[in-house]
Amino acid sequence: MTSPAARARAHAAQVVDRVRAGRTLDDALDELFGHLPAGLSEERSLIQEMAYGAIRWHFQLAPLTRHLLDKPLAAKDSDLDSLLHVGLYQLLYMRVVPHAAVNETVSATVVLNKDWARGLVNAVLRRALRELEMLRERITSDETLALATPDWLLARLQAAYPEDWRRVAMAANARAPLTLRVHAGRIERAAAIEKLAAGGYAAHPVETVDSAITLATPAPVDALPGFRDGELSVQDAAAQLAAPLLDVRNGQRVLDACAAPGGKAAHLLERTPALQLVALDVDRSRLARIRENFTRLGVHGDIVHGDAATPADWWDGQPFDRILLDAPCSATGVIRRHPDIRLHRQPGDLERLAATQARLLDSLWPILAPGGKLVYVTCSILPEENRQGVAAFAARQPQARPLPLPHPALAQHARADGLGYQILPGTADMDGFYYAGFEKSGTGPA
Numbered sequence: 001m002t003s004p005a006a007r008a009r010a011h012a013a014q015v016v017d018r019v020r021a022g023r024t025l026d027d028a029l030d031e032l033f034g035h036l037p038a039g040l041s042e043e044r045s046l047i048q049e050m051a052y053g054a055i056r057w058h059f060q061l062a063p064l065t066r067h068l069l070d071k072p073l074a075a076k077d078s079d080l081d082s083l084l085h086v087g088l089y090q091l092l093y094m095r096v097v098p099h100a101a102v103n104e105t106v107s108a109t110v111v112l113n114k115d116w117a118r119g120l121v122n123a124v125l126r127r128a129l130r131e132l133e134m135l136r137e138r139i140t141s142d143e144t145l146a147l148a149t150p151d152w153l154l155a156r157l158q159a160a161y162p163e164d165w166r167r168v169a170m171a172a173n174a175r176a177p178l179t180l181r182v183h184a185g186r187i188e189r190a191a192a193i194e195k196l197a198a199g200g201y202a203a204h205p206v207e208t209v210d211s212a213i214t215l216a217t218p219a220p221v222d223a224l225p226g227f228r229d230g231e232l233s234v235q236d237a238a239a240q241l242a243a244p245l246l247d248v249r250n251g252q253r254v255l256d257a258c259a260a261p262g263g264k265a266a267h268l269l270e271r272t273p274a275l276q277l278v279a280l281d282v283d284r285s286r287l288a289r290i291r292e293n294f295t296r297l298g299v300h301g302d303i304v305h306g307d308a309a310t311p312a313d314w315w316d317g318q319p320f321d322r323i324l325l326d327a328p329c330s331a332t333g334v335i336r337r338h339p340d341i342r343l344h345r346q347p348g349d350l351e352r353l354a355a356t357q358a359r360l361l362d363s364l365w366p367i368l369a370p371g372g373k374l375v376y377v378t379c380s381i382l383p384e385e386n387r388q389g390v391a392a393f394a395a396r397q398p399q400a401r402p403l404p405l406p407h408p409a410l411a412q413h414a415r416a417d418g419l420g421y422q423i424l425p426g427t428a429d430m431d432g433f434y435y436a437g438f439e440k441s442g443t444g445p446a
C-alpha cells in the first residue's frame with residue numbers, strides 16, 4: 001500500500017515529466033486532476049505546489065540532479081529523473097520534514113511501477129540531504145543556477161536591461177499574487193472588498209488600477225463571494241490597463257483582434273456595455289472560453305472565428321474606431337505565473353513571433369478608421385517584440401501617430417521608451433506587459 005503522500009510525489013513527477021516533454025503545466029495538471037477521484041483537495045494542492053516548484057526551479061534542479069547521479073538515467077526513465085527533481089525541490093524549498101520527504105519520494109517509485117529504483121532514489125536524495133549546504137552554496141555562487149534561467153534568455157535580458165537584468169530574471173521566480181478584476185457594472189470595488197472580507201478573504205485595492213484588487217492569500221476562485229455571479233474575474237492588474245487605455249465610448253465599433261479567452265474584451269464591455277465589439281480569435285477551440293466568460297459576466301459582443309492577418313476573410317468592410325491587438329508573444333512577462341514558458345520557449349521563436357506581430361499590425365492598420373486608435377499589447381519583456389516591433393511599424397506607416405498613454409499605473413510603474421511603456425514583472429506586484437498606442441491621422445468619426 002502506498003500512502004497519499006507518496007502518490008502525490010509520483011503524480012507531481014508525472015506532471016513534471018510531461019511538461020519537460022512539451023506539454024503546458026496547466027494542461028498537464030488539468031489532465032491529472034481530471035483523472036483523480038473527486039475531493040482530495042490536500043493532495044491536489046500538494047501536487048500543484050511540487051509540480052509548479054520543480055518547474056519553476058527546473059534550470060537549477062536539472063544540473064544539481066545530474067551532479068548527484070553517478071551516471072545519467074536512461075531516456076525511458078525520465079519519470080525517475082523528474083521524481084528526483086521533485087525530491088530535491090522539497091529539500092531545498094519546502095518546509096517539510098526532510099527524512100519524511102525522502103521516504104515518501106522513495107515510495108513514489110512503487111506508484112510509478114519502478115520499485116527497482118528505490119535504492120537509487122534513496123541514495124541520491126540522502127546524498128542531497130548530507131550535501132544540502134554545499135548544494136545551496138553552489139546555487140548562490142553560480143549566476144545561471146541562482147537565476148534558474150536558460151542562458152539564451154539571460155543573454156537577451158542582459159542586453160535589454162544592462163542595469164538590472166538580474167532583478168528582472170529573479171522576479172520570474174517569485175510567486176504571483178491572485179489579482180481580480182471587479183465588474184464595474186455589477187459592484188463597486190470597495191463593496192467587493194467588503195464582501196470578500198465578510199466571506200473570510202482579505203483583499204486590498206491596487207492603488208493605480210481602479211478595477212483591480214489583490215487577495216492577501218491566493219484561494220480557489222470559484223469559492224470567492226461574487227465570483228460565480230460575475231462580479232469578479234481573475235486578471236493581473238497590468239492586463240487590466242488595456243481597456244482604459246483603448247479609450248472607448250459607447251456606440252463605437254471596436255475590434256479585439258486576438259481575443260481568447262476574452263479577459264480584455266469582457267473588461268471593455270463591463271466598462272462600456274454599448275460598444276459594438278468584435279472578439280476575434282484564430283483558434284476555434286478557444287472561442288468557447290470567450291463565450292463562457294461573456295455569459296458569466298452578462299456582456300455582449302460578436303464572437304468571430306478568423307485570422308487577424310487576413311481581414312478579407314471575416315471583415316464586413318466597416319472600419320473600426322478602435323483596435324486592440326493583444327498579440328501572440330513569448331510571454332516572458334508572465335513566467336512567474338507560467339514557469340513552463342522557460343522550458344518551452346526557444347531563441348528561434350522570437351524571430352518568428354516578431355514577424356507575426358509585424359504582419360498582424362500591418363494587416364489590421366488598413367481596417368482602422370481615420371482618427372481611430374490602435375493599442376498594441378504584449379505580455380513580453382523583450383524589446384524584439386515591443387519597442388523594436390512598434391518602431392519598425394511606425395516607420396512603415398507614416399499615418400501612424402504614436403499616442404501618449406496617460407495612466408497613473410504607466411506613469412508610476414512603467415518604463416517609457418519614447419513609443420511605448422514597459423511594465424516589468426514584480427513592479428507594483430504586476431506581470432510584465434508592454435503597451436503602445438497609435439492614432440491614424442486623417443479625419444473621421446472617432
Ligand SMILES: C[S@@+](CC[C@H](N)C(=O)[O-])C[C@H]1O[C@@H](n2cnc3c(N)ncnc32)[C@H](O)[C@@H]1O
Binds near residue numbers: 307
Ligand atoms: C495573448 S492571447 C490573448 C488574450 C486575450 N486578449 C485576453 O485578454 O483574454 C493571444 C491570442 O491570440 C490568438 N491569435 C494568435 N494568432 C492570431 C491571429 N493570427 N488571428 C487571431 N488571433 C490570433 C491566440 O489564439 C490567443 O488566443
